[in-house]
Amino acid sequence: MSPVASLGHLYGISVGTGDPELITLKGLRLLRQADVIAFPAGLHQKPGIAERIITPWFTSQQHLLPLDFPYTRDEDILMNAWQQAADQVWDYLAQGQDVAFACEGDVSFYSTFTYLAQTLREHHPEVTIETVPGVSSPYAAAATLGIPLTCQGQRYVVLPALYRVAELEKVLQWADVVVLLKVGSVYGQVWQVLRQWELLDRSWVVERATMPDQQIYDDLRDRPTLQLSYFSVLIIHNRPVAPDHSL
Numbered sequence: 001m002s003p004v005a006s007l008g009h010l011y012g013i014s015v016g017t018g019d020p021e022l023i024t025l026k027g028l029r030l031l032r033q034a035d036v037i038a039f040p041a042g043l044h045q046k047p048g049i050a051e052r053i054i055t056p057w058f059t060s061q062q063h064l065l066p067l068d069f070p071y072t073r074d075e076d077i078l079m080n081a082w083q084q085a086a087d088q089v090w091d092y093l094a095q096g097q098d099v100a101f102a103c104e105g106d107v108s109f110y111s112t113f114t115y116l117a118q119t120l121r122e123h124h125p126e127v128t129i130e131t132v133p134g135v136s137s138p139y140a141a142a143a144t145l146g147i148p149l150t151c152q153g154q155r156y157v158v159l160p161a162l163y164r165v166a167e168l169e170k171v172l173q174w175a176d177v178v179v180l181l182k183v184g185s186v187y188g189q190v191w192q193v194l195r196q197w198e199l200l201d202r203s204w205v206v207e208r209a210t211m212p213d214q215q216i217y218d219d220l221r222d223r224p225t226l227q228l229s230y231f232s233v234l235i236i237h238n239r240p241v242a243p244d245h246s247l
Contacts, residue, residue: 007127008035008093011100012107012117014134015053018211022140023057027132031057034100036092040112041066049211049231050102065089065099069112078115086119093127106136110160110181138179141206141233144216149235150177165189172197178236184228191224194236202237209233 011030016022023031031037037058042048047055051066058064067085070077092099103113108131117129138158142149150156154176161182162168168190171178183190183205194200200221207215208231217223 006096008095008097008099010089010093010117010120010127010129011098012111012113012129012131013100013102014107014132014136015050015102015104016135017105017137017140017209018049018053018214020053020056022135022210023053024132024134027134028057030130030132031100031102032059033098034062035097036063036065036099037102038065038067038089038099039102040069040104043071050104053104054102063092065092067116082115082119085116086123089116089120090124090127093124103134105140106134107131108133109136137181137209137231137233138235140209141179141204141235144206144209144214145204145218145235147204147235147237149179154239162186162190165193168193172199172236172238176237176239178238180234180236182230182232183234184230184232187226187228187232187234188224190234191220191226194220195224197238199236199238202240204235205232206235207232 011034013027013031015027031054039050040048042051065088067088069081072078089099101113101116103111107113120127138149155174156177157171157175158179158181159167159171162180165186180190194203201219203220205217205226205228207229217226
């Protein structure tokens, strides 16, 4: 048998936003079959979100591999962390063991797994990597609110970690639905923009969507100073949907 054929597979498994039942059937099957389950390590020796989501699903026979991914924008620190994580995963793949990386939300949507997979491919291009899609935060938030995210021909924009509020104002000139991820750090500035555009009554915040401690704020007119966690999504319906009389 060739060395390539004996390598393990790396699976990026989307496990959803908090509710353990939001994982797909395929994701659950691959998660349970894997020899090793990797996930981002939590802070201060506490389980991270992905680890908490998959806790009902892994077995005592599987090896758990927490990987350190620091919360920083320093590129050198991040690249070093991705390399260390890739080396740890490679140790198991090289022994022929399959590794399932549990990723909160969707594996292709602003995911740490993207950088892990890219680093691993760069140094070990022979490795087989498969990703399994899942539920990301905008869709979980909309479902939690009981509203459609988009209808008909609405134009939909996602802005991650909005640091320049001017970007929001530009987008509001043409987009019908806008979703802001990780909005907590700029919420006060965003609230002022929404007030100017008269959109406070058509905007919603969902904090920790589908988690046990989920919070919903469905009328922002009297909430100019919300203190939001890192995992907060703001949905803006910029223009109401016109009735469709074509049917």
